Amino acid sequence: MSTWITDFTEKLLRDHKKQKAIREQMVKDAIFDASVSIILDKGYDNLTMNDVAGRVGIATGTIYNYFTNKEELFLYIYERLHDIVGEKMQLILYKKDSPVKILEEYINTALSFGSEYRIIIDIARQKGIKIKNIEKIEFLVHGIEKIIEKCIELREIRPVNALKTAKLFFLYLVGYIELSIHSENNELLINPIDLIELLRNV
Numbered sequence: 001m002s003t004w005i006t007d008f009t010e011k012l013l014r015d016h017k018k019q020k021a022i023r024e025q026m027v028k029d030a031i032f033d034a035s036v037s038i039i040l041d042k043g044y045d046n047l048t049m050n051d052v053a054g055r056v057g058i059a060t061g062t063i064y065n066y067f068t069n070k071e072e073l074f075l076y077i078y079e080r081l082h083d084i085v086g087e088k089m090q091l092i093l094y095k096k097d098s099p100v101k102i103l104e105e106y107i108n109t110a111l112s113f114g115s116e117y118r119i120i121i122d123i124a125r126q127k128g129i130k131i132k133n134i135e136k137i138e139f140l141v142h143g144i145e146k147i148i149e150k151c152i153e154l155r156e157i158r159p160v161n162a163l164k165t166a167k168l169f170f171l172y173l174v175g176y177i178e179l180s181i182h183s184e185n186n187e188l189l190i191n192p193i194d195l196i197e198l199l200r201n202v
Contacts, residue, residue, distance in 0.1 A: 028066055028076075030056045035077055036120070044074065044123045071127075078124045079131070085113040086136055093143055099150035100157070100196060106147060107173065107192045110140075114177030122181050141170045157199040169195065 034055035038047050047070060053060040067073040092106050114121060131137060145166035151157045173192055
């Protein structure tokens with residue numbers, strides 16, 4: 001077989017694999033969107049593969065090509081949501097704004113995520129599901145650390161250990177979201193944004 005025929009055949013195979021991967025990702029995206037919508041509307045117990053397939057417009061059996069059961073689908077949803085909010089928070093780091101404003105938006109993005117998906121976060125807690133990829137957590141912490149370092153450099157907050165402060169911010173955010181989900185009375189909680197003021201004024 002001549003070289004050009006071999007190259008052409010290999011290119012066709014690569015293109016076919018690429019298009020197949022794109023189609024599969026589009027189906028997974030649709031399954032994800034439909035599943036999240038159902039859980040938020042009706043709860044996890046009322047999530048069924050039939051309902052998901054109906055909303056997506058595919059055969060129920062097609063879903064099982066991607067997820068073996070509802071538990072595996074939920075794990076994918078939980079991890080994907082964290083990827084999405086992580087990407088949003090990463091974009092915030094590159095904004096051309098004052099570091100304090102960026103830190104405030106960073107925090108508010110995390111709080112909005114906790115508020116919007118509190119049902120899913122609570123289900124994950126009940127199931128004992130945790131983020132297995134420690135790099136995701138480290139990324140969020142180091143994102144806060146970079147912002148704090150910039151705040152210190154511009155004297156928008158007092159000098160502190162940036163990494164330790166970032167870890168405290170992250171842990172408080174997690175705790176704040178968790179308590180907000182399970183507590184009717186949040187008056188005793190300090191809004192994470194107010195922590196910035198403490199760094200400014202102390």
